[in-house]
Amino acid sequence: CYVVRRVTLVPGSCRYGGHVVSFLGPERLYALGLRTLWRGTPSRKSWSTGGWDGGNYGDSDEEDEDLEELLVSPTPALHGAQKIFIVHPNVKWGAKKPHDTTAELLVAEAVTLVHSIPNWIVVDKLIMSTKSPDQKYIFGKGNFQTLTEKIKGLPQITAVFVNVERLSALSENELEAAWGVKVFDRYTVVLKIFQYNARTKEAKLQIALAELPLLRSRIRNEMAHLDQQGGGSRYVMGSGETLMEIQQRLLKERELKLRRALQILRMKRKLFRTQRKRREIPIISVMGYTNCGKTTLIKALTGDASLQPRNQLFATLDVTAHGGLLPCRMPVIYVDTIGFLSQLPHNLIESFSATLEDVIHSDLFIHVRDISHPEVINQKKTVLNVLSNLNVPQKLLDTMIEVHNKIDLVDNTHETKDAAVSVSALHGSGLEDLKQCIETGLMETTGRIITTIRINLESVELSWLYKEASVQEVKVLPEDGAADVLVIITNAAYGKYKKLFCK
Numbered sequence: 001c002y003v004v005r006r007v008t009l010v011p012g013s014c015r016y017g018g019h020v021v022s023f024l025g026p027e028r029l030y031a032l033g034l035r036t037l038w039r040g041t042p043s044r045k046s047w048s049t050g051g052w053d054g055g056n057y058g059d060s061d062e063e064d065e066d067l068e069e070l071l072v073s074p075t076p077a078l079h080g081a082q083k084i085f086i087v088h089p090n091v092k093w094g095a096k097k098p099h100d101t102t103a104e105l106l107v108a109e110a111v112t113l114v115h116s117i118p119n120w121i122v123v124d125k126l127i128m129s130t131k132s133p134d135q136k137y138i139f140g141k142g143n144f145q146t147l148t149e150k151i152k153g154l155p156q157i158t159a160v161f162v163n164v165e166r167l168s169a170l171s172e173n174e175l176e177a178a179w180g181v182k183v184f185d186r187y188t189v190v191l192k193i194f195q196y197n198a199r200t201k202e203a204k205l206q207i208a209l210a211e212l213p214l215l216r217s218r219i220r221n222e223m224a225h226l227d228q229q230g231g232g233s234r235y236v237m238g239s240g241e242t243l244m245e246i247q248q249r250l251l252k253e254r255e256l257k258l259r260r261a262l263q264i265l266r267m268k269r270k271l272f273r274t275q276r277k278r279r280e281i282p283i284i285s286v287m288g289y290t291n292c293g294k295t296t297l298i299k300a301l302t303g304d305a306s307l308q309p310r311n312q313l314f315a316t317l318d319v320t321a322h323g324g325l326l327p328c329r330m331p332v333i334y335v336d337t338i339g340f341l342s343q344l345p346h347n348l349i350e351s352f353s354a355t356l357e358d359v360i361h362s363d364l365f366i367h368v369r370d371i372s373h374p375e376v377i378n379q380k381k382t383v384l385n386v387l388s389n390l391n392v393p394q395k396l397l398d399t400m401i402e403v404h405n406k407i408d409l410v411d412n413t414h415e416t417k418d419a420a421v422s423v424s425a426l427h428g429s430g431l432e433d434l435k436q437c438i439e440t441g442l443m444e445t446t447g448r449i450i451t452t453i454r455i456n457l458e459s460v461e462l463s464w465l466y467k468e469a470s471v472q473e474v475k476v477l478p479e480d481g482a483a484d485v486l487v488i489i490t491n492a493a494y495g496k497y498k499k500l501f502c503k
């Protein structure tokens, strides 16, 4: 319980207005910014830096401490092993019926999501029909009863994962009360995966931001519960605020701090972007559904051993940059990005859109598809949908290169109407074709050409070309006092060259 003015805070449940109130624990209060009220110091964590921005938010110790404080999660930890029962509410008719997929495939994805968290296992799964998944108990009376009996008959389970995008706080509460175990929705599970996999400060801050809606609904729920007992709307010891108002204010303050911290990182990224642009190294963003092989492909294209592909959803959360060379020896930067997921809760996408902002400034997109996946068509739709919501320039979409990955897992007769390059990133096949395709695409999107220019060695042409273009090769022709120079040059610079030297 927390007494809120010049007070000592005692964690756990407390008596408030004559009622026992369970409330945010000390570390949660601390994370909400009540440092002055809670006099404990949380242990220092070390951050992993690096990544796309490579920069530090906290240049001063004070900023670093603020950041640490912000990143302590106020939600109760879901650490440790979980034995999960998955129930998939299957809508068979009406507007809520999902198209182009099946309940079985959606359950398979839910299983993969659970297995992406260490020590979480699926004990059993069930597809259960419902007409309106928005109702409090998700299912009609009869089905709900059958489901409850099934869950109660599995005493080993520690949680139920209801495979819907988001459960209302009320539903979550009622279901937990009925089943006597924790209840998760897709949002909670995906957030948990994100929390496990985030490495950089930015990703951690974004996850903290994505966690706020969960906290808000939980607090609303706790207060509604308290109100029923006549306590939630009382003023807290002369503070002029009710408990609900205090918690909402703290959450608002937390949100502002998180947004500010992210804004600072964003500004740093902008600076890096400008520097990169000045150096004119083309940027290629590699996008695609989660687990399609983006990281594996970049590793194969660049030989960057630091990249660690994993058979897991959302293994990559941080936008990272990796240098590579094209066949014409032009250096390029490949950007590895967070994967997409169907029905990825909107808030989660929103909080990651800042990272994806960089992607919009790329010179070329590669869309990687796992061609062996049963949901390959829907996955493409999801990716294109998310990209269109990100306001990606049409030019990038029009010039996007589609890569069919994991061809080693499909039979040789694999045929497609899509204009695509087929590769196996894991086994290294098709990579040369892909590099060639990237090179052609980049020349087009960046307005460059590769050409051989015959120059007079006595003039300043060669030094001019070294300054204004990327010289790849110089073949001297001694008898003519000339040389053939292979260059990659922008159309604008080539025009200038002709004006200066080809009279």
Ligand SMILES: Nc1nc2c(ncn2[C@@H]2O[C@H](COP(=O)(O)OP(=O)(O)OP(=O)(O)O)[C@@H](O)[C@H]2O)c(=O)[nH]1
Residues within 6 Å of the ligand: 288, 289, 290, 291, 292, 293, 294, 295, 296, 297, 308, 309, 310, 311, 312, 313, 314, 315, 316, 317, 338, 339, 340, 405, 406, 407, 408, 409, 423, 424, 425, 426, 427
């Ligand atoms: N058989 C086969 N497996 C592949 C291929 N490419 C990637 N994989 C495997 O697919 C899994 C996912 O690969 P990642 O490169 O981590 O996929 P990702 O798209 O970066 O995944 P997220 O970052 O989680 O979105 C790993 O187990 C890879 O070994 C391929 O061409 N063939």
Ligand SMILES: [Mg+2]
Residues within 6 Å of the ligand: 294, 295, 296, 309, 315, 316, 336
């Ligand atoms: Mg990855």
